[in-house]
Amino acid sequence: MSEILHELLCASEKAACIARACRQEEALFQLLIEEKKEDERNKKFLTDFKTLADVLVQEVIKHDLGKKFPGLEKNVRGEESNEFTNEHEEKIIVEVCSTEEETASLLQKVLDNNKAAAKTLARAVHQEVTLKDLALDADNVSIPLDNIAVWVDPIDSTYQYIKGSEDIKPVKGIYPKGLQCVTVLIGVFLLDTGHPIMGVINQPFAVKDPVTLRWKSQLYWGVSYMGSNICSGNPDNKTRCVSQQSSTTGDNSYAAVTSSAETKDVLKALLVVCGENLHFAAGAGYKCLCVIQGLVDFYLFSEDTTFKWDSCAPHAILKSLGGGILNLSECIKSANKKPCNRPHILYNSEEEEAKGADRWANKGGLVAYRSEQHLEDFIDIFTKNLP
Structure with missing residues (x-):
């Protein structure tokens, strides 16, 4: 269980790095937006978009999990199709290639021959991500790999990601909109029962360094399987992540x-x-x-x-x-x-x-x-x- 969780966390952080890389240049970012097809559109929005960042993140998670756990990539499911259409109406299947150079060459076709942008993204896709000081106390829990599947939302709140508001102030700790609302979501569930058993949430734009002006991630995770309930947030990871105290402010008042x-x-x-x-x-x-x-x-x-x-x-x-x-x-x-x-x-x-x-x-x-x-x-x- 710890191995799977560790890979999910690393995959989420690589996803966050890709999301941040795609926002470094406004000119580049404008190239990454493509309107969704009618049957892919979320009814909530008049206009809904998918981005190359979405597709790349989903394919990277699938690729990296399959590399560590062969066969698991077949059970990675997500919101986005990996078919992308460039400005010349050329349909391209976006995937992680064997080498950084091959991935860059593929992405160059998507990005209308923008070689510099393709190289930047390929570098982010093939980088090695390591997370230090992770106390993943789940060694005593074992799950059969042939009975799990993964749901991925590569960049949740795509509209906020595209709009990119950075100066939104929280209200009682809650951001009504802005980049802080963007998350990478990776959830594991059992194929036979459908029950969720493991989850990772990564906020790619959680904290902005006042000196470097670069964004840093915040990671959250939890495991609930066969009577074991473990989560992030405490030194021993054996108690609840948050306070047991309710947010209530009165007899019949909840937040x-x-x-x-x-x-x-x-x-x-x-x-x-x-x-x-x-x-x-x-x-x-x-x-x-x-x-x-x-x-x-x-x-x-x-x-x-x-x-x-x-x-x-x-x-x-x-x-x-x-x-x-x-x-x-x-x-x-x-x-x-x-x-x-x-x-x-x-x-x-x-x-x-x-x-x-x-x-x-x-x-x-x-x-x-x-x-x-x-x-x-x-x-x-x-x-x-x-x-």
Whole structure:
């Protein structure tokens, strides 16, 4: 387990390096944007983009995991297609080649013969990433490689990545938008049951060095498997990453984060429950991270525009904390029913009759949480205030 987790963390950091490399020059960055096809588009946005950075990151993660664990690359799933169309309408399959020179030559075709840009990206793709001082206390946990698969969101919150706001101030520790909302998400789940068991979240733009003006990553991880729950954040990694204390500020007041695209009815109910402790932020991965960090008690979203690649990694981390991610619609239906059966979101099956990205949508919305006890109370109050 430690070996797999270590590779996931290294892969996420290499992904972060690629994401940062793609933003170093504005002229280069403009070359990396391509509008998604209709069946790939996220319904939440009028215009949704994929970037070469997305594709590169996904292919690097697949390549590096397969190199360390042969065969695992076949079970790496993600949001992006690795087919990219350059300015000459030439379709190119983006992949990691055997050498840096070969990868640069391939990327040069994507980048309209921009040799310097291709070399820069190829160097980032083939660099060796080492992470020091990682206490990955998971040696006593063993999982069969033939029963796991990986969901990857190479750059979650692509719009914020493209827009690139760097001077956004946090509200009670939460960034409503900006580069801090960008995350790399890598989640491992069991093929037979669909349960998430391991997750890594990397914030490529977490901290900006005031001297060098370079961005640094922040890493979060968690493992929840066969009764073992281990996560980052503590020296011994054997206790919960965040405080057990709730973010509540009153008897019936919880802190929650959601999307500005949430429906009016849901927002009205959330305001009753949360009051001034209702926050808005970009990126499904980042909003889940706010729950993991203990900045809020819940992340709730009722629309069908989050996907398996958005939620798998944070779900595993939340499980290691004693929480999880559930189908919001099912939670509302089962409110006040005893016994209450609220199954976690699963990651091994697609939505029937759906097409494109919608096959892997979290239908019915989701609610991410840290505490089972607080969840019961929250759902009851929230449901009572829905029209």
